[in-house]
Amino acid sequence: MSDRSETPDSGHVSVLLDEVLAGLQLQAGDSAIDCTLGGGGHTAYFLAQTAPTGRVLGLDADPDAITRVTQRFEVEVTAGRLVVAHSDFDQLAAVAAQNDFTRVDAILLDLGVSSFQLDQAQRGFSLMQPGPLDMRFDPEQSPSAADIVNEYTERELADLIFQFGEERHSRRIARYLVQNRPITTTEELAELVTRAVGGRRGERIHPATRTFQALRIAVNRELEQLTTVLPQALSLLRPGGRLAVISFHSLEDRIVKQWSQAEAAAYVQDRMHPRGGYERTPTLRLVTPKPVTPSLREMERNPRSRSAKLRIVERL
Numbered sequence: 001m002s003d004r005s006e007t008p009d010s011g012h013v014s015v016l017l018d019e020v021l022a023g024l025q026l027q028a029g030d031s032a033i034d035c036t037l038g039g040g041g042h043t044a045y046f047l048a049q050t051a052p053t054g055r056v057l058g059l060d061a062d063p064d065a066i067t068r069v070t071q072r073f074e075v076e077v078t079a080g081r082l083v084v085a086h087s088d089f090d091q092l093a094a095v096a097a098q099n100d101f102t103r104v105d106a107i108l109l110d111l112g113v114s115s116f117q118l119d120q121a122q123r124g125f126s127l128m129q130p131g132p133l134d135m136r137f138d139p140e141q142s143p144s145a146a147d148i149v150n151e152y153t154e155r156e157l158a159d160l161i162f163q164f165g166e167e168r169h170s171r172r173i174a175r176y177l178v179q180n181r182p183i184t185t186t187e188e189l190a191e192l193v194t195r196a197v198g199g200r201r202g203e204r205i206h207p208a209t210r211t212f213q214a215l216r217i218a219v220n221r222e223l224e225q226l227t228t229v230l231p232q233a234l235s236l237l238r239p240g241g242r243l244a245v246i247s248f249h250s251l252e253d254r255i256v257k258q259w260s261q262a263e264a265a266a267y268v269q270d271r272m273h274p275r276g277g278y279e280r281t282p283t284l285r286l287v288t289p290k291p292v293t294p295s296l297r298e299m300e301r302n303p304r305s306r307s308a309k310l311r312i313v314e315r316l
Contacts, residue, residue: 014041165214
């Protein structure tokens with residue numbers, strides 16, 4: 001495939017770009033939805049591939065992303081080829097209906113936090129930069145990460161860090177955080193977690209990485225939104241239309257995998273059924289039975305892509 005990961009007119013590097021474009025198979029005149037605009041990297045190619053008459057709908061909960069993409073694609077927005085909506089993607093069906101995108105050819109979900117958010121210290125997503133403990137995709141929504149860290153009980157905090165961060169030291173971390181409240185900055189949180197677990201201890205990632213992940217997921221209801229949006233996306237695809245999902249940790253990928261396998265199944269095992277199960281009509285086909293991962297070249301060029309997994313399904 002061609003090396004197109006550096007998107008036109010942007011320093012932002014889109015993860016698995018070539019694989020997404022090859023998998024979605026967009027043509028001139030098609031309609032597509034980018035549920036996570038970010039910097040508009042994937043959207044730029046959606047617009048190019050569907051030109052001159054195709055249309056693209058882009059959603060993002062982050063108002064900065066809406067402003068950035070609207071300015072970048074001012075011509076396409078004015079011409080009606082790109083419709084930009086400030087919305088969580090769990091409202092996809094309603095937003096699509098409002099903008100006449102009810103039978104589309106392709107939908108993309110590029111999950112997780114964007115490079116723009118990580119690189120802005122004031123947004124509070126990065127443990128490598130000092131900033132307020134925020135982590136909200138939409139700064140107008142509540143709660144913030146600081147609200148959770150300072151208001152949850154020790155048990156609630158431990159359960160959250162274990163469930164969403166898959167952190168085996170969650171109880172020790174929660175106890176230490178509660179003992180040292182209030183915590184208001186990313187720098188404080190990263191230092192306290194490091195002290196709670198006794199430093200790096202030879203691990204490849206920062207000791208606070210999983211705790212930061214857990215808080216971000218909880219703040220933005222990421223897993224709840226993903227579970228909600230998948231059936232909505234399927235309902236919007238025309239027969240033969242494709243959905244691509246890029247995930248960045250096992251919790252997201254597991255949800256996508258289990259949902260897609262269930263929808264692709266022609267037989268459901270059910271112990272409560274008289275015959276032990278029943279046949280059903282599959283609603284989709286697995287285009288990628290196993291997840292697609294970045295090449296070594298892409299991971300070297302963009303280290304943030306190393307944990308990415310792409311799954312693509314096609315509506316029947």
